[in-house]
Structure formats: C-alpha cells, structure tokens
Amino acid sequence: MLNTLLEALSLVSHLDNQVVAIVWLSFKVALATVTLATLIGLPLGALVAVASFPGRGAVTVFLNAMMGLPSVVVGVIVYLFLSRSGPFGDMGLLYSPTAMVMAQTVLVVPLIAALTRQIVEDAWRVYATEFRSMHFTLRHSVVALLYDCRYSLVVAVLAGTGRSLSEVGAVMIVGGNIEGYTRVMTTAIALETAKGDLPLSLALGMVLLTVVLLLNTGAYHLRLWAMRKYG
C-alpha cells in the first residue's frame, strides 16, 4: 500500500508523460463541456426562473430530475445518435473527444440550468417589482439577474465542472477509452485499476482530487471577496 502510494507520488512529481497526457485531455474535455453547458445552462435556467409560461412547473421538475440523469444512459443515447446507423453517424464523431464533450454537455446542462434556476428565482422574487417599474423586458431581466447572481452562479458552474471531471460512464461509452486519444482521468482510473496498475490509478486520483479541491478553494475565496466588495 505504501509502495503504491510512493509510486503514485513519483508519477505525479516527475510529470509522467502518460499522466500528463491523460490529465491534459481531461482538462480540455471538461473545459469545452463546461463552456458549452454554461452558455446553454445559465440563460436557460434564468429564463425558466423569470418567464411565465404554461408548464413552467413541469419544466422545473424536469430540470431538477435531470440533475440525477445516469451518465451511462446519456452515453447510450449519444452513442445511438453518433453510431454508424444513427442520424449523425456520417460525421464520424464516435470514439472522439468531440463525442465525449457532446455526451458530457447533455449531462451538465441540466445541472447548471437547475441550479441557476433556483439561484435566479430567489433573486427574481426580490427584484421583480423594481425591474418592472423600470420597464425591463424579459431579456433585460435575465441579463441583469445573471449579472447580479454571478458570484453565486460560480457554484453552479463549479458543480458542472465537478460532474464533467468525475464522470466516467458516458465518456467510456462514446469515447471508447482509447489510449492517447480519448483516455481521460476517470476512464484511465477504471481501466488501470482493473488491470492492477494501482500506482497510475492512484496518481490520477490524486490529480483529480487536487483539481477539485483547488477549484472549490478558488470559488470559496471568490465569494468571500465578492461579499466584501459588493455586500
């Protein structure tokens, strides 16, 4: 156990090529996923929070339920769309980082949108009358609320980042865990553990935990700073 730990630390401290490649791809996939999911999820969540339309309650319940969407289910659905016989099969995206980003975006959008809806709806209760008195349109209200809640929404984006980095089922199915091409931290950990290469698994696990801790620490201090600066 101690030897395994020491070997894992050695892999990380010596910036092992294999570890670096896997971590780098994981970051790229997570960054692309979170960027896309944020661009879709933030306005979507804010719109559901602010707009009045028939079925709004059902949409809210659906978004909340989708937060717990099983990643393997999403993986299978995206697989069906991208496989040779699927509607997007001709694009040849299956077993590529793009496919992984697509699957993870499907997973992360509901998470960011549902958290955004809750945060923005709470703010909307406070601001609604004031905004209406300023003749704000729906677009003005959504933009102003997203801006005002920006520091709280970091939590939603962070949750999305965490889900993207730690997700294994969907990326395994649509990415195929191809070494040097679609192998990310989570799929590598699953594979190497099964193969008995525990030092590599542990090394990747340590990187994953460190990244998540650093992100959360950053978000915590950002909120503290925002509280001091903006009240």
Added chain:
Amino acid sequence: MFPISLSNIRFTPDGRTVLTGVDLDIDVDGITVIIGPNGAGKTVLLRIMAGLQTPHDGAISWNGDKTPAPGIAMVFQHPVLLRSSVFHNAGLGLKPFGLSRAEAKRRTMQTLERVGLAHRAEDSARLLSGGERQRLALARAWAMRPKLLLLDEPTAALDPSATDVVEGLVREIRTDGTRIVMTTHNLGQAMRISDDIVFLANGRVIERAPTSRFFARPQSTEAKLFIQGELPWRISFDN
C-alpha cells in the same frame, strides 16, 4: 404633463378591501403627497398608478392610454440595488431606452453629479449608507427623465439630515419638469414639500386639497383627527 386618471378603483385581494371607489386625477404640475394611516392603501395606490398592480375594478389611464407608458419611474422605500458599482446601478433604468453607450454614460454621470454621488461612482452600491442608497435610487429614476415620478415613502428609514437632502432632490426633480406623487408618514415633510395633499383612509380618498388649505382647514373629521395625531407639526403650522 403626464396626466393620470383613476376612476372608481377597487382593489380587494382575497376579499379584503384595500382600496374602494378611488377617483383621482393627477393632472397639474407639482408634487402631490398621499398621506394616511397605516393600511390606508397608500402604497397599493402608488403601485396601481405605476402599473405594477392591476385593480380588481375601475379604470385607469396614463396620458390617455390604457397601458402604463415608459414615462413613469418609481422609487421604493427600500430600493433594491444590484451587486455592482454605483455607476452601474444609476444607469440600470436606461437599459430599455436603447441609448448609445456614450449617451447612457453621459446621462448617468450627469445624474450622479446632481445627486452628489459622482465621486462614489466606482464604489459598490450595496455598501452605501441608507441616505446614499436612496439618493442613488432617485438618480436611477431621474436618469430615465420620467414625466411622472412615484416615490413610496422615500425617507421613511432616513435620519433628518439625509431626509433633508432627499427632499431637496425631490424639489429639484420637480423643477426639472417631472410630476411627482409620493407617499409619506411624515406630516412635516408633506407640508414642506407638497403642492397638494391626498388624504387616504380605509381605502378611500377622504379629502384632496392644496397643502396649505388641507393643514389649515381640513374638511373631514378623519383628516382633522389624523393631523391632530401629529401635534407638533399642527402647532408649527398655526404659528
């Protein structure tokens, strides 16, 4: 001018009468102050005038239209400020106007200068004092160049010094050509600042009169009793 006409307004949420049979025309320049005891319906009346609340019965027209026009601005007792700079908050009401960035900036800074907050433009709005927050809320409304400004107890939570500053600004906004309707609990303030008084009690307009006449010779028993409740101001007026 931006005349508002309310006819036979009734507002009865959950069967509870808040306003009933309210007829009111705001059709001359100046400052109208709505006074009355707690629960008289002052704030609801103001919100109906702003188009923020729909009456259950009766008719209201804004400058001849059945829908509230963008010439109206409202300042609340506890204005909500975004987690942002004073400058950003002051210019917030200009967003729907579609002004150029330069024009919006010019108008915002000009208004901040007029309310004495230009030097704090980059500070966080939420860290302002109560009086400064209310001045910022006034600036936000003033920057919109409203034809009608509705103020809901704008000095209720302020000390006398901050109240004095806000009253000065309200007069200045009126001088700028904006029609003002405000509510207050402060009879002294009503006397100092208003051109005419609307006295509201139990959801009805009991009396409307020019300020000097209202305080010197109130016509209704309710108004007389209400004024007597503020004895020092009564004495001050008689003197």
